[in-house]
Amino acid sequence: MNISKEQFKDDYQKAFTNMYASTLEGGSSTQQYTALGTLLRSYVAEYWRDERERYIKEGQKQVFYFSIEFLPGKFLENNANNMDILDIVEEGCKELGLDFDEITAAEAEPAIGNGGLGRLASCYMDAGASLGYPLHGNGIRYRHGLFRQKIVDGYQAELPDNWLRHRNAWEVRDHKSSVLVRFGGNVYLDGFHPVYEDTDDVVAVAYDIPMIGYHLSTVNTMRLWSAEVPPEEEEEGLASKEKYEAVDEITEFLYPDDSSYEGKLLRLKQEYFFVSAGIQTIMKSFKRYQISPKDLSEKIAIHINDTHPALAIPELMRILLDEEKLTWDQAWEITINTCAYTNHTVLREAMETWRCDMVKKLIPRIYMIIEEIDRRYVEQNKPIYGDELVQSTRPIQDDYLHMAHLAIIGSHSVNGVAGLHSKILSEDVLRDFSEMTPHKFNNKTNGISQRRYLHVANPELRELISECIGEDWLTNPASMKVLLAYQNDQSVLSKLADIKHQNKEKLAQYIKENNGIEVNTDAIFDVLIKRLHAYKRQHLQLLHIIHLYFYLKDNPQADFQPRVFIFGAKAAPSYVFAKDVIKVINEVAETINNDPDCKDKLQVVFIENYGAALAELIIPAAEISEQISLAGKEASGTGNMKMMLNGALTMGTLDGANVEINSFVGDENMFVFGLRKEEVDRYNERASYNSKDLYKSDAKIKRVVDSLVDGTFPRIQIEGQTIYDHLITHNDEYYALKDFHSFVEAQEKAAKLYKNKDEWNKKSLINIANSGPFSADYAVQRYASEIWIAQPKAMRTDKSIVTSHDEPM
Numbered sequence: 001m002n003i004s005k006e007q008f009k010d011d012y013q014k015a016f017t018n019m020y021a022s023t024l025e026g027g028s029s030t031q032q033y034t035a036l037g038t039l040l041r042s043y044v045a046e047y048w049r050d051e052r053e054r055y056i057k058e059g060q061k062q063v064f065y066f067s068i069e070f071l072p073g074k075f076l077e078n079n080a081n082n083m084d085i086l087d088i089v090e091e092g093c094k095e096l097g098l099d100f101d102e103i104t105a106a107e108a109e110p111a112i113g114n115g116g117l118g119r120l121a122s123c124y125m126d127a128g129a130s131l132g133y134p135l136h137g138n139g140i141r142y143r144h145g146l147f148r149q150k151i152v153d154g155y156q157a158e159l160p161d162n163w164l165r166h167r168n169a170w171e172v173r174d175h176k177s178s179v180l181v182r183f184g185g186n187v188y189l190d191g192f193h194p195v196y197e198d199t200d201d202v203v204a205v206a207y208d209i210p211m212i213g214y215h216l217s218t219v220n221t222m223r224l225w226s227a228e229v230p231p232e233e234e235e236e237g238l239a240s241k242e243k244y245e246a247v248d249e250i251t252e253f254l255y256p257d258d259s260s261y262e263g264k265l266l267r268l269k270q271e272y273f274f275v276s277a278g279i280q281t282i283m284k285s286f287k288r289y290q291i292s293p294k295d296l297s298e299k300i301a302i303h304i305n306d307t308h309p310a311l312a313i314p315e316l317m318r319i320l321l322d323e324e325k326l327t328w329d330q331a332w333e334i335t336i337n338t339c340a341y342t343n344h345t346v347l348r349e350a351m352e353t354w355r356c357d358m359v360k361k362l363i364p365r366i367y368m369i370i371e372e373i374d375r376r377y378v379e380q381n382k383p384i385y386g387d388e389l390v391q392s393t394r395p396i397q398d399d400y401l402h403m404a405h406l407a408i409i410g411s412h413s414v415n416g417v418a419g420l421h422s423k424i425l426s427e428d429v430l431r432d433f434s435e436m437t438p439h440k441f442n443n444k445t446n447g448i449s450q451r452r453y454l455h456v457a458n459p460e461l462r463e464l465i466s467e468c469i470g471e472d473w474l475t476n477p478a479s480m481k482v483l484l485a486y487q488n489d490q491s492v493l494s495k496l497a498d499i500k501h502q503n504k505e506k507l508a509q510y511i512k513e514n515n516g517i518e519v520n521t522d523a524i525f526d527v528l529i530k531r532l533h534a535y536k537r538q539h540l541q542l543l544h545i546i547h548l549y550f551y552l553k554d555n556p557q558a559d560f561q562p563r564v565f566i567f568g569a570k571a572a573p574s575y576v577f578a579k580d581v582i583k584v585i586n587e588v589a590e591t592i593n594n595d596p597d598c599k600d601k602l603q604v605v606f607i608e609n610y611g612a613a614l615a616e617l618i619i620p621a622a623e624i625s626e627q628i629s630l631a632g633k634e635a636s637g638t639g640n641m642k643m644m645l646n647g648a649l650t651m652g653t654l655d656g657a658n659v660e661i662n663s664f665v666g667d668e669n670m671f672v673f674g675l676r677k678e679e680v681d682r683y684n685e686r687a688s689y690n691s692k693d694l695y696k697s698d699a700k701i702k703r704v705v706d707s708l709v710d711g712t713f714p715r716i717q718i719e720g721q722t723i724y725d726h727l728i729t730h731n732d733e734y735y736a737l738k739d740f741h742s743f744v745e746a747q748e749k750a751a752k753l754y755k756n757k758d759e760w761n762k763k764s765l766i767n768i769a770n771s772g773p774f775s776a777d778y779a780v781q782r783y784a785s786e787i788w789i790a791q792p793k794a795m796r797t798d799k800s801i802v803t804s805h806d807e808p809m
């Protein structure tokens with residue numbers, strides 16, 4: 001948008017005074033932030049309204065992305081960047097005598113997602129708007145997001161997150177869009193008409209946040225629902241204290257676990273709550289198109305992000321049957337054509353199931369519909385596919401509802417999120433389904449926002465790239481490949497190294513302030529940031545660090561490539577192994593950081609409270625990107641893409657999207673190690689891996705593992721034993737010991753390469769140049785053209801985003 005700096009400064013002062021009846025300079029940074037955010041939102045408000053109306057007027061197909069998590073990160077800078085006024089805002093604030101960094105620091109991060117799943121949803125929101133697609137989010141406005149992590153005596157402590165303490169400048173409460181969601185009670189059919197008795201009603205109130213596209217291509221909506229007591233019950237004094245508490249609870253907390261789910265009634269309530277509110281609203285707005293419900297799938301696409309929103313399928317059926325009075329066959333065909341599902345995991349424990357009696361009690365009408373879906377599924381498919389296939393794929397089995405089965409059966413598309421993952425789905429985890437309906441299965445490799453993770457997080461690198469290759473790459477990331485022409489240009493490589501060094505200095509400053517550790521910024525910054533989970537194998541890096549520690553103790557005079565190991569990870573509060581790994585990392589760090597033999601050579605830092613905001617500080621400073629999950633376990637990963645985009649070299653197994661990274665840059669520009677997926681399968685099939693034998697016969701491994709329990713590191717009696725037991729007593733489920741030597745060798749290779757700075761920088765540039773295809777823009781284009789069949793609006797030609805079919809894999 002076009003606005004002068006003077007105009008902005010004037011607007012900002014007025015906005016502040018309107019809001020707080022005082023002067024800008026005297027405000028707290030939180031007030032300064034809130035007024036600034038509110039002002040920027042007001043700049044796009046009319047355009048936002050116009051775009052909403054245009055979508056309806058032009059009858060454009062709308063896509064609704066249902067996700068129980070979003071992880072938007074801070075809005076201010078990213079939105080200002082997308083509005084093309086980041087410079088004006090930043091300079092304007094300075095001229096007004098304000099500290100822009102303090103203002104951005106005052107923004108509370110909406111931690112309404114756990115990690116990768118939610119962050120992916122938010123990257124897609126950004127890409128959708130930037131490309132001019134009518135892509136809208138549908139989720140939950142948790143009053144408390146993911147816990148804040150504090151490290152106390154080396155342990156993770158969980159503190160409540162209160163991101164809404166001060167008002168959220170970006171949201172608009174739209175009570176006129178409220179809808180009623182029914183729970184419990186009895187339902188019986190009067191003919192075909194359901195009659196409800198004694199239901200427990202809840203109102204879903206909409207809070208809308210604008211999703212502002214790059215160069216203001218369009219403004220879409222992320223709609224988050226909040227539960228409230230129905231106003232009628234309140235006014236008539238019918239709502240008890242218990243009712244208020246029960247309603248409040250629904251949107252109070254985000255479940256702090258992103259890979260396995262406790263069978264909690266509240267979780268199921270949350271799922272139906274936001275799904276029902278979203279589907280009802282879609283059907284209401286669909287009426288404005290004035291066409292028959294039979295044509296729903298021409299105007300609407302519903303995306304089910306992981307299984308949590310799978311109740312969208314029976315909920316849509318409910319409305320088509322009970323309210324639109326369609327026949328079952330008509331309703332079912334429409335539902336399938338409208339819905340699509342993305343699978344995000346192959347971990348058994350993360351496959352969502354619910355006890356049928358619970359579903360029946362909580363949402364009786366929906367359960368009736370699910371039973372009918374199940375009954376007809378068996379009846380229709382048994383004659384064609386035989387009993388065995390049908391029994392293994394039906395949604396209801398042994399009194400449990402299998403959400404993935406429901407999602408697959410009720411969708412026209414099922415996708416995995418990286419080449420290897422999609423292959424595992426169709427050949428293994430979901431093989432029976434893919435035998436029956438192969439046409440549904442497809443791959444959509446994940447993508448990331450290059451605007452957030454490069455343009456905004458690393459502006460110096462953005463400048464350098466534009467200096468070299470012009471600005472086309474900003475809207476056409478695949479053309480970053482042109483950078484390859486500079487891989488031997490010493491001046492560019494040295495600028496690249498300077499930028500990395502500055503970013504390391506910035507992170508070092510943060511570490512000094514927050515951890516009290518002065519890290520050596522000439523050392524390799526080796527970064528492992530992601531949720532803590534056994535399959536992601538933070539403990540393998542821990543073993544590697546202990547190995548290096550012993551090496552330094554044995555060879556204090558050795559020529560050693562200095563390294564700073566940086567961790568960031570939250571553990572689910574009930575996940576004992578993960579929490580114990582955090583404790584051991586911190587105690588090992590304490591010993592190493594205080595050992596004179598390690599000084600400036602080996603340092604270990606655990607940065608507390610890793611989340612979307614810290615990611616933007618850490619990623620630009622990363623030199624090695626650790627992606628060390630056991631092959632076959634990580635669906636895709638996106639942290640790997642973000643760090644590649646910022647010039648880190650990947651240390652990785654051939655897992656998830658590491659496989660695609662490898663196919664782009666080749667073995668010579670990353671460090672590949674560890675078992676391949678097929679090898680893991682073979683060991684599993686034959687049950688031929690015995691970690692105890694390996695431990696007993698390998699002195700190096702034995703020494704490292706023993707250090708967890710022999711007092712080498714104080715204060716880890718219990719936690720060290722947990723990891724020891726996992727590795728030895730329970731046979732090392734994720735093959736960390738099996739991959740140990742291969743990992744150590746790859747790490748030695750990295751250390752050696754780093755001594756040749758020119759070579760390192762060249763490889764760094766090659767990684768950046770090849771990261772374009774991982775832009776979320778391309779991922780969203782592929783979803784739109786192959787799954788949603790949705791069109792972008794005609795874009796202004798001067799700044800349009802060029803499409804690329806440079807598909808990973």
Ligand SMILES: *Cc1c(COP(=O)(O)O)cnc(C)c1O
Pocket residue numbers: 114115116117119529530531610611612613615636637638639640642
């Ligand atoms: C990108 C991101 C993730 C996902 O990281 P993976 O390495 O893919 O597991 C998790 N949390 C945050 C805050 C992120 O930005």
